[in-house]
Amino acid sequence: MAKYSRELKIFIANCYLSGESSCFLAEKYSIASKQIRYWAKVVALHGDNAFVPTPHLRSATARFEALKLMSTNSWSLSHTSAVLNLISSGILFVWLERYNKQGFSGLEYRQRGKLPMKPPHTISSRSDDEKSLEELKEKITYLRAENAVLKKLEELKQLNRQQAKKKR
Structure with missing residues (x-):
């Protein structure tokens, strides 16, 4: 905003x-x-x-034309920005800096904000009969670790209950 x-x-x-x-x-x-x-x-x-808002100035060619307009007419950043109806003259300055550093590719439109999240890792939906021996071993190892974590959590809950009873 x-x-x-x-x-x-x-x-x-x-x-x-x-x-x-x-x-x-x-x-x-x-x-x-x-x-x-x-x-x-x-x-x-x-x-x-x-x-x-000027959506037509999102393309690199339109931005380049804006910079060319400024240089051919010997206009200032402020005057050129006003002629182009930009929200501030700083926008044109940023385009000029990017063009001087990166060339024409620096003028390309960049999406602002956070990048979209990566899709979540999908677990294969093949049945156990179709999986290789290594995949089955990995699955068993994972399930054993998950089971051990759950047992440890239950053990900690019981310890907390016992300590709470002793305090009463």
């Missing part, structure tokens, strides 16, 4: 565009004055469509 809602950004930008000082608005809303001036630039360029 975004730190500031789209409506708040547009409201503060309109306040700035109507003549209020960015320093006054920054102090009032606890937002950097540079950020407010950027929001005002985006609202001035795009009006009601400001800060609408």
